[in-house]
Amino acid sequence: MDGDIVRLESCTKCGGSIQGDASFCNHCGKRVKRAPSDGDPANLGEAAVEFAKGTAVEARNLGAEALRSDIGKKVAAGAALGAVAGAVLPLIGPAIGATLGAGYVAFKRLTK
Missing domain, CATH: 1.20.5 (Single alpha-helices involved in coiled-coils or other helix-helix interfaces)
Incomplete structure (x- = not known):
């Protein structure tokens, strides 16, 4: 066995021992259901x-x-404007436009 862990369980039908990861009881052949690990x-x-x-x-x-909050509303508005602008510009797209718009408004607000 050299340190291997052997699980022993008993069959719910016949009570026989079930060893390891067996799918069926060796004694009666009943399928073994195991609790998920x-x-x-x-x-x-x-x-x-x-x-x-x-x-x-x-x-x-x-x-x-x-x-x-006031700043939250302004950042959301910047994101919406950026998304609209990004939808028009094919290389940017709405997701990047929204991120850039929100970032621009937040940056302007922080540097006031």
Whole structure:
């Protein structure tokens, strides 16, 4: 065995021992269902979905708070104007235009 970990479980049908990662009971042939481990892709997917939901809620709350302030409204307006300008200019695009517009307004506000 040389330090290998061997999992022993018992069959829910016959009570026989099931060793390692066997998919079927060696005694009665019943299919073995195992509880997912922490590293299981299904658990990772669920964790990613929960993380994304939490991030979306936090972004929505921060955005709502920012839009209540005067500077937040001005930065949002700059982003909207930048997005419109970026949509017209084919090399920039709306996403980069919005980022540049918001950055410009924020920079002008900070350097006052």
